[in-house]
Amino acid sequence: xxxxxxxxxxxxxxxxxxxxxxxSFPSSNFYALHWYRWETAKSPEALFVMTLNGDEKKKGRISxxxxxxxxxxxxxxxxxxxxxxxxYLCASQPDNYGQNFVFGPGTRLSVLx
Amino acid sequence: DSGVTxxxxxxxxxxxxxxxxxxxxxxxxxxxxxxxxxxDQGLQxxxxxxxxxxxxxxxxxxxxxxxxxxDLHSELNLSSLExxxxxxxxxxxxxxxxxLSDEQFFGPGTRLTVL
Numbered sequence: 001x002x003x004x005x006x007x008x009x010x011x012x013x014x015x016x017x018x019x020x021x022x023x024s025f026p027s028s029n030f031y032a033l034h035w036y037r038w039e040t041a042k043s044p045e046a047l048f049v050m051t052l053n054g055d056e057k058k059k060g061r062i063s064x065x066x067x068x069x070x071x072x073x074x075x076x077x078x079x080x081x082x083x084x085x086x087x088y089l090c091a092s093q094p095d096n097y098g099q100n101f102v103f104g105p106g107t108r109l110s111v112l113x
Numbered sequence: 114d115s116g117v118t119x120x121x122x123x124x125x126x127x128x129x130x131x132x133x134x135x136x137x138x139x140x141x142x143x144x145x146x147x148x149x150x151x152x153d154q155g156l157q158x159x160x161x162x163x164x165x166x167x168x169x170x171x172x173x174x175x176x177x178x179x180x181x182x183x184d185l186h187s188e189l190n191l192s193s194l195e196x197x198x199x200x201x202x203x204x205x206x207x208x209x210x211x212x213l214s215d216e217q218f219f220g221p222g223t224r225l226t227v228l
Contacts, residue, residue: 034216043115043203043219044156089156100169103156
């Protein structure tokens with residue numbers, strides 16, 4: 001059974017702080033790792049899709065890295081802003097055919113002004 | 114706005130009843146996915162359709178079924194509803210749904226409450 005874990009479960013930071021959190025996934029049968037940002041009362045929004053070991057993606061102040069051999073991905077937010085407050089979900093896509101995504105439980109980030 | 118629409122937004126019904134949730138994917142997207150988010154649980158993948166055919170199945174109960182129509186909209190049918198079926202049901206769409214690791218675009222969700 002595929003198990004995707006995320007840590008920490010929740011995080012409170014001050015505006016301007018940089019932060020990072022982790023997504024762990026089984027490294028066998030790996031195809032892709034997806035990061036989503038999910039604001040309260042809205043629907044999940046795709047941030048990154050990562051497939052290759054050593055991949056690094058960046059979108060503004062948010063970046064992510066991927067290690068497929070050891071089965072983890074880090075999401076970094078530089079200079080957190082209150083609008084970054086959301087739940088950050090990762091999802092492992094274990095095979096090409098079927099896209100049977102398995103989501104982690106999420107990391108809930110609160111950025112205090 | 115992701116371009117994925119879901120109706121209804123809210124649905125309140127009684128145990129034992131049957132409901133249908135509807136999803137229209139983004140223009141040009143061939144794949145539709147259904148997810149369930151219950152209280153205190155993460156997103157659970159239910160089922161995926163690609164260009165009208167079932168592509169992948171996840172943790173979908175036998176009481177639930179789905180289909181994708183020729184115009185690519187999809188419906189999720191939930192029958193013999195139980196209290197535990199109360200959840201937020203998301204639909205997502207993507208361009209390919211298997212050939213590439215393309216991203217999924219989520220609709221606003223349908224909140225189902227079973228009383």
